Amino acid sequence: MSDTKHSNCEEPEDATENLKLSVARTLKWNVIDRVSSQILYAVTGVVLAQELSHEEFGLVGAIMVFQMFAERFIESGFASALLQRKSPSRLDYSTVLWFNLSMALALYLLLFILAPWIADIFQGNTRLIPLSRVMFLTFIINSLSIVQSNRLIKRMETRMVAVSNSLGLIAGAVTGIYLAVSGYGAWALVWQSITVATVKTIILWFSSGWTPMFAFSFPVLKSFFRIGSVVMFTSLLNTAFQSIGSFLIGSKVNLSSLGYYTQADKWSKMAVVSISQVFASSFVPLLSKVQDDPERYAHMCGKAHRFAAYLLFPGMCLLAVMATPIFHTLFGTKWDPSIILFQLMLIRGIFFTLSNLYGNFLLSVARSKRLIANEVIRDTATIIAILITLPYIAITAPGNPVRGVEIFLWGQLAATIVTWITSLILVIRISGRTLLSYLGDLLPYFALTCLSLIPCIMLLNAELHPLLICVLQSLAFMAIYLGINALMKSRIQSDMLGYLFGRFRKAH
Numbered sequence: 001m002s003d004t005k006h007s008n009c010e011e012p013e014d015a016t017e018n019l020k021l022s023v024a025r026t027l028k029w030n031v032i033d034r035v036s037s038q039i040l041y042a043v044t045g046v047v048l049a050q051e052l053s054h055e056e057f058g059l060v061g062a063i064m065v066f067q068m069f070a071e072r073f074i075e076s077g078f079a080s081a082l083l084q085r086k087s088p089s090r091l092d093y094s095t096v097l098w099f100n101l102s103m104a105l106a107l108y109l110l111l112f113i114l115a116p117w118i119a120d121i122f123q124g125n126t127r128l129i130p131l132s133r134v135m136f137l138t139f140i141i142n143s144l145s146i147v148q149s150n151r152l153i154k155r156m157e158t159r160m161v162a163v164s165n166s167l168g169l170i171a172g173a174v175t176g177i178y179l180a181v182s183g184y185g186a187w188a189l190v191w192q193s194i195t196v197a198t199v200k201t202i203i204l205w206f207s208s209g210w211t212p213m214f215a216f217s218f219p220v221l222k223s224f225f226r227i228g229s230v231v232m233f234t235s236l237l238n239t240a241f242q243s244i245g246s247f248l249i250g251s252k253v254n255l256s257s258l259g260y261y262t263q264a265d266k267w268s269k270m271a272v273v274s275i276s277q278v279f280a281s282s283f284v285p286l287l288s289k290v291q292d293d294p295e296r297y298a299h300m301c302g303k304a305h306r307f308a309a310y311l312l313f314p315g316m317c318l319l320a321v322m323a324t325p326i327f328h329t330l331f332g333t334k335w336d337p338s339i340i341l342f343q344l345m346l347i348r349g350i351f352f353t354l355s356n357l358y359g360n361f362l363l364s365v366a367r368s369k370r371l372i373a374n375e376v377i378r379d380t381a382t383i384i385a386i387l388i389t390l391p392y393i394a395i396t397a398p399g400n401p402v403r404g405v406e407i408f409l410w411g412q413l414a415a416t417i418v419t420w421i422t423s424l425i426l427v428i429r430i431s432g433r434t435l436l437s438y439l440g441d442l443l444p445y446f447a448l449t450c451l452s453l454i455p456c457i458m459l460l461n462a463e464l465h466p467l468l469i470c471v472l473q474s475l476a477f478m479a480i481y482l483g484i485n486a487l488m489k490s491r492i493q494s495d496m497l498g499y500l501f502g503r504f505r506k507a508h
Contacts, residue, residue: 044173046330048188049263051180058255060189061262062122063132065243065250070107071139088154094212095220097147104143111136122250127186135190141197147212148204160207168200244386245412249405253394260402264341271319272349298432301361303495306441308357310485310492312350313442313449318477320346321456325466325473337402344409351413351420358427370426378419385411452480 049057111118112133119128149161176192184191246265250258319326320343327339355378362370389411395404428435456473464472485493 054259058258145201164203172196264338268345309445328466381415385415
């Protein structure tokens with residue numbers, strides 16, 4: 001599992017150490033950000049899941065279909081183009097900020113007017129009208145923080161991004177829990193989101209040390225258009241197809257089933273999106289810095305890929321095996337129909353995250369045509385899977401009210417695997433690495449994960465408290481996985497510990 005087995009190029013020692021130091025600072029705070037955020041998110045989610053009904057979660061899930069789409073449109077792809085650009089100017093940042101804000105205001109006005117239509121789509125539930133009109137304020141607030149956080153990520157100064165996220169989630173948790181226990185129902189989730197966005201944005205503005213110019217440049221906006229428009233296009237399509245499950249379940253089945261789906265989606269995304277965001281914010285700025293050096297670029301692509309394999313396979317597969325004791329520990333049996341959906345989303349998340357990582361490789365060298373090709377393939381596979389499984393989406397079975405939704409997710413998993421294969425093929429040329437080298441990155445960690453899961457699966461049959469089963473499964477898995485990596489002198493594990501604790505070992 002040594003890096004030297006997967007790469008034929010070596011970087012100069014000083015350059016390698018500088019890259020490691022840059023990655024270490026960024027990765028350390030990204031990991032702190034995601035871990036602390038997800039702990040806070042989890043605590044809040046447990047309380048809200050116990051206090052609110054399946055239908056109330058379904059109501060907010062219906063709103064999130066439009067919320068996610070609008071936020072991707074507001075980001076416009078130009079924020080990603082800022083990350084790809086080597087040295088953005090103050091005018092560059094200012095232009096993107098004012099563009100994002102103007103798009104947010106325009107979209108909010110449009111969706112405010114369309115709120116009754118949104119309610120009609122989801123079986124005429126008029127409660128969606130006031131809920132959506134307030135909830136949609138979040139993407140106006142978030143539009144003010146995109147450039148601020150982007151600028152810090154570009155400079156690899158992510159400490160305040162982590163702080164703002166954590167403080168926002170704390171404030172949101174207090175607000176959401178108070179309103180939930182006070183009987184405000186779905187409004188608890190809405191005002192939680194508003195509070196998180198507001199606190200995060202305020203902290204970033206006061207702490208970043210940067211203010212925009214009162215200037216807007218069309219030439220600057222045009223200079224971002226080639227890569228920005230592609231990222232926006234692919235992001236919109238990607239978001240649309242991620243949201244289509246919620247849309248179809250809410251409109252074709254019922255809001256209770258959407259509630260089960262939303263709950264599974266929320267908890268799976270805590271792992272999937274967190275890891276994907278850590279990779280994007282840690283490696284894309286770095287890869288953009290070495291895009292003109294093919295050997296160093298290939299080296300860093302390999303490093304990022306092996307790091308992804310090291311985290312993804314154990315993280316997603318262990319959570320999938322632990323799904324039942326985790327849900328029973330947190331919720332009792334209230335959300336049992338969500339368990340199988342949660343497991344399928346985690347497995348799909350492995351291939352989704354790897355595909356996104358390959359997309360980041362393409363983005364870092366501004367290969368817009370390949371990005372478009374990758375998205376077209378993803379969307380085609382998704383549409384085919386939807387057409388095949390949609391007739392079964394409303395099926396129920398004894399003890400399983402979401403059997404049709406489960407079938408739908410099996411189709412989405414198959415589509416995501418197809419996307420992973422094609423995106424890997426697309427990225428091989430630009431990264432200067434072979435198919436065998438990419439597969440060689442993945443297979444050792446996949447095999448070791450399967451081996452480490454054996455005692456965890458056996459523990460599922462133990463007649464113990466669910467929490468104790470979770471603890472024993474975690475300890476057994478970590479002992480085997482980390483222990484074998486240590487015995488094999490895994491460079492990725494050694495470097496990961498170095499990234500987290502600021503220590504680096506030189507290869508002997």
